[in-house]
């Protein structure tokens with residue numbers, strides 16, 4: 001993926017905005033931002049962002065490529081849609097945040113230790129393997145995401161919740177046993193679809209990267 | 214019954230605000246016959262509800278006075294109040310407008326002595342003060358109202374209040390049998406000057422205009438400054454009557470926003486700058502105004518006014534579109550939340566009172582105008598050849614201040630005069646006289 005990063009950087013050397021417009025979902029909207037600040041003020045996670053959405057849009061236009069793509073900010077978006085609802089320019093901010101995050105991931109620039117990113121990868125892995133989400137396994141993996149010790153602590157803390165879920169049949173312990181949990185019937189077909197989709201997406205980016213050099 | 218003599222040589226002016234009055238007077242002073250139709254019971258429009266004018270900070274009553282004098286001296290303007298144009302047919306040089314006149318139940322014998330209002334008990338929200346106070350069921354629309362005649366609220370007709378009012382009038386001016394009339398008015402050209410109305414602030418959900426009493430609009434703020442207004446000229450906040458010494462202004466409230474009005478209302482930056490001086494006028498150094506803005510649009514020569522306000526030590530500027538307002542339950546203080554875009558600082562600021570610099574929504578009724586009149590996506594009438602002999606004036610054409618409205622109205626009057634002159638040239642004199650017919654009221 002590093003090669004793709006270099007190719008993209010060279011292709012759009014002095015114009016990160018153009019790169020975002022071409023390769024990021026809904027990226028063509030970035031130039032429409034009028035810097036009013038309503039999105040940043042409306043984000044429930046706002047206080048925790050390094051750069052609120054409005055600042056990200058300004059950074060894109062100011063060519064701050066590395067800072068934007070390696071930022072943890074857009075990974076914090078919870079898709080609450082507050083910003084989209086209030087933006088006076090009707091900019092699809094939420095979608096652009098996710099678009100930027102996944103573009104950074106594809107280029108290998110996303111911050112490695114960002115928990116949303118880690119969880120996203122786990123989720124993807126889970127779905128790819130089973131053809132559907134196995135929530136029991138995903139949940140347990142999430143507990144142990146930051147090491148064994150912390151995992152045991154979290155599991156212990158969550159035990160009463162787990163017990164209640166078990167009682168109300170919201171949690172099936174057998175789903176944790178490799179050969180017993182349900183997978184979808186033709187897993188291989190789903191995996192083929194996902195591979196193809198990935199291929200199309202990569203080809204699209206690479207094409208932008210090579211065209212015109 | 215109302216008689217109006219109108220021909221295809223007449224200019225019909227719809228709307229009696231500053232723009233309509235100007236167009237009517239300019240045309241009449243050039244020797245044209247004019248019918249001026251105003252929906253309200255009195256002339257003046259929105260400017261009669263303002264306390265001071267930017268940029269000179271003089272009182273609008275003065276300009277209104279001058280125009281009323283011109284009007285009183287002018288026999289070529291036929292004025293219809295409480296009258297609304299509900300349909301227009303025909304083409305340039307030959308229009309027929311349908312005008313509906315609401316009964317005011319008071320005839321022209323009224324001397325405005327006010328005896329009727331003294332005996333009437335029923336009260337209603339006062340439209341002139343945007344509902345901030347109550348008025349009687351028999352009332353003068355406002356002190357400077359022209360015509361200086363009382364009006365009875367239709368809701369008291371058939372009640373004892375109406376009988377009491379009639380009995381109290383010593384001039385036999387109250388006529389409870391007045392009926393709604395509909396009449397046709399001929400015209401060669403039409404000046405459309407129906408102005409604007411404040412955008413419905415309750416639709417801007419995060420600002421809680423409908424939930425928090427201490428969030429008001431800029432038009433209401435103007436009314437508070439009027440010595441004869443709802444608060445007797447004091448800046449008091451609605452929840453507890455406390456003096457509003459610390460006032461926040463939120464710009465672009467409903468303007469420049471695709472969820473509301475897409476256009477810039479153009480006057481509200483200047484209106485808030487002006488209103489920040491009201492706070493200074495009342496509380497001197499004790500007063501504080503904070504203007505939250507995206508960018509300040511003090512167009513061309515108004516920049517000087519902006520510079521002057523910026524120098525004031527009691528006015529602060531925060532470059533930020535406020536994200537939301539909450540209320541401190543205990544004190545009723547509104548708290549503004551957002552991010553200051555100069556440095557990206559997050560704030561939660563408490564103020565006494567919030568004034569929403571509300572956007573201007575054009576009052577152009579599309580269904581009344583002939584279909585080929587070009588109304589743009591913001592609801593204003595666009596200059597276009599397909600409009601024929603119909604010309605917009607003032608805020609029916611764009612979001613304009615008074616100065617620009619008046620210029621624009623004069624231009625429209627001139628265009629209308631040209632149509633009339635062309636029509637007159639095409640019609641031989643005798644035929645012109647024959648075509649003259651009095652249109653008596655129907656119904």
Ligand SMILES: Cc1cc2nc3c(=O)[nH]c(=O)nc-3n(C[C@H](O)[C@H](O)[C@H](O)COP(=O)(O)OP(=O)(O)OC[C@H]3O[C@@H](n4cnc5c(N)ncnc54)[C@H](O)[C@@H]3O)c2cc1C
Pocket residue numbers: 227228229230231232233250251252253256257258259260263265266267268296297298406407408409410431432435480484487571576578606607608609613614615616618
């Ligand atoms: C808070 C605020 C403060 C302002 N302060 C200033 C200032 O200090 N200086 C300045 O220059 N400008 C100021 N303005 C702008 C000013 O109000 C407008 O420029 C002015 O009102 C335009 O006049 P108009 O005649 O075009 O419209 P209006 O004043 O709206 O008049 C239109 C008239 O038409 C009538 N009407 C409407 N529909 C019909 C119909 N269908 N049939 C018949 N009659 C109809 C209405 O009743 C009204 O009387 C301010 C605006 C706001 C919101």
Ligand code: SF4
Pocket residue numbers: 032033034035036037038039040053054057083086087088089090091093
């Ligand atoms: S709300 Fe929209 S216009 Fe305003 S800063 Fe955010 S993205 Fe830009």
Ligand code: SF4
Pocket residue numbers: 464465466468469476477478479480481482483508509510570
């Ligand atoms: S004049 Fe100012 S407050 Fe009014 S819409 Fe334009 S920018 Fe916003």
